[in-house]
Every structure is written in structure tokens, then in C-alpha cells.
Amino acid sequence: MAAGSAQEGTAQRGPSAYRLGEAARAGGHRLHVHDRLGSTNTEALERARAGEAGPLWVVTRSQEAGRGRRGNAWASLPGNLAASVLWPVPRVAPEHLAELGFVAGLALVGAIEAACGTLPDWDGADPARSVRLKWPNDVLLGHGKLAGLLLEAETLPGGRRAVVIGFGVNVAAAPEGLPAKPQPTCLAAMGYAGGAETLLEHLSDHLAAQARAWDGGRNFSLVRARWLARAAGLGSEIAVTSGGQILRGLFETIDEGGRLVILGPDDSRRIVTAGEVHFGTAATAA
Numbered sequence: 001m002a003a004g005s006a007q008e009g010t011a012q013r014g015p016s017a018y019r020l021g022e023a024a025r026a027g028g029h030r031l032h033v034h035d036r037l038g039s040t041n042t043e044a045l046e047r048a049r050a051g052e053a054g055p056l057w058v059v060t061r062s063q064e065a066g067r068g069r070r071g072n073a074w075a076s077l078p079g080n081l082a083a084s085v086l087w088p089v090p091r092v093a094p095e096h097l098a099e100l101g102f103v104a105g106l107a108l109v110g111a112i113e114a115a116c117g118t119l120p121d122w123d124g125a126d127p128a129r130s131v132r133l134k135w136p137n138d139v140l141l142g143h144g145k146l147a148g149l150l151l152e153a154e155t156l157p158g159g160r161r162a163v164v165i166g167f168g169v170n171v172a173a174a175p176e177g178l179p180a181k182p183q184p185t186c187l188a189a190m191g192y193a194g195g196a197e198t199l200l201e202h203l204s205d206h207l208a209a210q211a212r213a214w215d216g217g218r219n220f221s222l223v224r225a226r227w228l229a230r231a232a233g234l235g236s237e238i239a240v241t242s243g244g245q246i247l248r249g250l251f252e253t254i255d256e257g258g259r260l261v262i263l264g265p266d267d268s269r270r271i272v273t274a275g276e277v278h279f280g281t282a283a284t285a286a
């Protein structure tokens with residue numbers, strides 16, 4: 001059993017209890033809330049190994065060993081959202097699985113906007129308050145990193161696939177002193193005081209809706225169009241570090257497989273499957 005206590009459904013009484021949104025609950029999503037966990041992604045994968053099919057949300061008030069992409073650590077400060085969902089993919093072709101990262105990114109942007117929509121000056125006109133998606137799986141607020149997504153898949157005994165989408169959102173506080181670029185930022189810096197609980201409610205509903213639109217990959221073109229409409233840095237200079245190489249050019253688009261398309265100075269196109277994007281051209285190879 002994982003650290004901390006798990007409660008099914010609406011955990012804890014009172015105004016700040018974690019709960020799922022109405023649409024998510026109507027769609028059969030369930031919620032496990034922990035006080036303390038190593039990693040919600042790890043716990044969700046454990047649940048899958050134990051036979052859970054999902055959709056199952058795992059959330060923790062304190063995450064002690066949060067994981068980021070490419071082996072990075074994820075800092076989860078008190079009051080921030082650390083949540084993962086075990087997503088059922090029985091009828092999803094393997095080549096469509098990674099698209100869930102885009103579906104989830106859109107859901108998170110929608111949830112942030114729904115949660116923050118009533119804040120003064122939150123109308124998208126101010127670039128410092130604009131919420132954008134950064135390829136492949138980050139959410140930016142202005143120039144800062146507001147959230148990161150971690151998609152993990154595993155084939156279980158018997159051939160069943162488990163897919164977990166992890167959401168780390170800096171709601172109340174942003175970690176200081178990290179060497180990371182972009183620098184972390186948080187919703188509280190923009191005046192948001194609604195709590196991680198409200199955000200989870202919106203997120204679960206928005207994920208249900210975006211996943212329905214995606215339709216197991218049959219409608220990725222719609223997801224792609226929605227994603228591009230919220231993309232950071234589209235049409236501008238980027239440098240991408242990928243496999244020890246740096247590719248520079250204009251961020252032209254993402255293709256129908258969700259890969260990054262870079263337009264080089266000689267009008268050549270480079271397609272990137274995995275890498276780290278830096279806006280502007282200042283990037284050094286890792």
C-alpha cells in the first residue's frame with residue numbers, strides 16, 4: 001500500500017475537499033485522494049497492475065518523489081496540484097497513444113481558464129497572463145512554466161495496456177532556485193486563490209470532454225487544430241535539443257502525428273519526435 005491514506009470519492013469534508021467534476025463522475029471516473037505519496041503516476045500504474053481499468057484519478061496533498069520527463073525530478077509544493085489519471089485505452093491503436101498528451105494539455109488549459117476566468121484582467125489580452133501550450137507537454141503562463149504533464153504507458157501481463165497521464169500544476173507556489181528554463185511560475189502570482197481542488201474539478205470535466213472529441217485518435221485532426229490555436233511560439237524562432245543535437249529554425253507546426261515541424265533557413269523541413277524546445281535561438285546541447 002502506498003504512503004498516506006487513500007479515500008474513495010469525495011475525500012475529506014469541508015469546502016476544500018478534492019472531488020471530480022459532474023461530467024467526469026457521470027462518465028464513471030473515480031477518485032483516490034492521498035495525504036502523502038511518492039508519485040501519483042507511480043501509484044496510478046500500481047493500481048493498473050492491481051487490475052484497475054480506469055478512468056481512475058489519483059491525487060495527493062503532498063507528493064514526495066514527483067517525476068518529470070526525461071528522468072527529471074518534479075517539485076510539488078504545498079497547495080499545488082499533483083494528480084494522475086489512469087486512462088482506459090482498449091480501443092486506441094498504439095500509434096495514437098502519445099496523442100493523449102495533447103488531449104490532456106488542452107484539457108488543462110481549459111480547466112485553468114475555467115478556474116481563473118473570473119479574475120480581474122483575465123481575458124487573454126495581456127501576454128503575461130496568457131496560458132499557452134509548449135510542445136510537447138508543458139503549459140506556460142506568460143513566459144513561465146506553470147505546469148508539466150507526464151504520460152507513461154506500460155504493457156501489463158496478458159497484453160493489457162495501462163496509460164497514465166500525470167499533471168503537475170503550480171497553483172499556490174512556484175519552486176525557487178531551479179536551473180530550469182523556462183522558470184517556474186504559479187497561478188497564485190496571478191491572483192488565483194481558488195485552490196488545487198477547484199482546478200481538479202474543472203480538469204476532470206475538461207479531460208472527459210476533450211477525450212470524447214479526440215475519439216480514440218479517430219479525430220486527432222480536431223485536437224491538433226485546437227492545440228495549434230493555443231501553441232506558444234508558433235511561427236517564431238526556436239532551438240530544439242534532441243539526442244545531443246540542436247536544431248534551429250522556425251516553429252512551423254505540429255504534423256498529423258503530433259511531431260514538431262521546424263522550417264530551416266534553406267526552407268528544408270525537419271521533423272522532431274522528442275526533444276526540448278527553447279524559444280529564441282539560445283540553446284546549448286546537453
Ligand SMILES: Nc1ncnc2c1ncn2[C@@H]1O[C@H](COP(=O)(O)OP(=O)(O)OP(=O)(O)O)[C@@H](O)[C@H]1O
Nearest residue numbers: 068069072073074075145170175178180181184276
Ligand atoms: N514545479 C515545477 N515547476 C516548474 N518547473 C519544474 C518544477 N519542478 C521541476 N521543474 C523543472 O522542470 C524541468 C523538467 O521539465 P523538462 O522535461 O521540460 O526539462 P528541462 O527544463 O529541459 O530540464 P533539463 O534542461 O535539466 O533537462 C526540470 O528542469 C525541473 O527542474
Ligand SMILES: O=C(O)CCCC[C@@H]1SC[C@@H]2NC(=O)N[C@@H]21
Nearest residue numbers: 039041066067068069148166168
Ligand atoms: O514537465 C515535466 O517534466 C512533467 C512533470 C509532471 C509532474 C506530475 S505531478 C503529478 C504526476 N506525478 C508525477 O510523479 N509526475 C506527474
